[in-house]
Amino acid sequence: MLRRLVLLTVALALALPAVATAAAPPYRSSVQPLNPTVQQQLIKAGAWHRGCPVALSGLRLLTVTHRDFAGRVRRGQLVVNADVAAPLAGVFRDLYRAGFRIRHMRFADSYGPVAGRPEDDVTGSFWCRQAVPSPCTGGTGTGSWSNHAYGLAIDLNPRENPYVGCGQSRHPRTRPYFDRAKHRRGMVNPRVIAAFAAIGWEWGGSWTGDTKDYMHFSHNGH
Secondary structure (H helix, E strand, O other): OHHHHHHHHHHHHHHHHHHHHHHOOOOOEEEEEOOHHHHHHHHHHOOOOOOOOOOHHHEEEEEEEEEOOOOOEEEEEEEEEOOOHHHHHHHHHHHHHOOOEOOEOOHHHHHOOHHHOOOOOEOEOOOOOEOOOOOOOOOOOOOOEOHHHHOOEEEOOOOOOOEEEOOEOOOHHHHHHOOOOOOOOOOOOHHHHHHHHOOOOEEHHHOOOOEEEOOEEEOOOO
């Protein structure tokens, strides 16, 4: 009788992870053209204006399932270039299945009223702006368009994955994450790098020299 109880207990323990996995909501994604309301929100936020290198018609609203820092399943949204929207949906599918956590990724987190946006740590893609120079050199712009201005780059959990140059960044709260050997929740890991690499995107954390952009993934590595 005791042997049967032990075997039953073991069987139940082994079954629990499978039940938890089966109960997890499935990953879902969608890609949609920007409707007039979304377009106006981008303009109002200052994310797009006349003269930007990509037209509003060349952008898409990508909606994906992701897990937040508490492990809850959320719906995240990014505005990205139309040419990369479908491949990026596959990237976020892989991140979801790997259990990677993303703190903030709602449309309103990036483009809503300033008073309602999170203070920091927003994962985002499109913003019509110049490339930001290394913290080594200072300044606010390089004079050339960023890949973000085309919707061809994503910054992932900026607090946990800072833009660092010469041992410094522009945001003091990121300092605890300078040490990349001590892995913590939300930090880019090999599975994240591999998911983006699968669609040909490169990671700013692999740049040579003193400057590393650990949050940054882009279609050409810049």
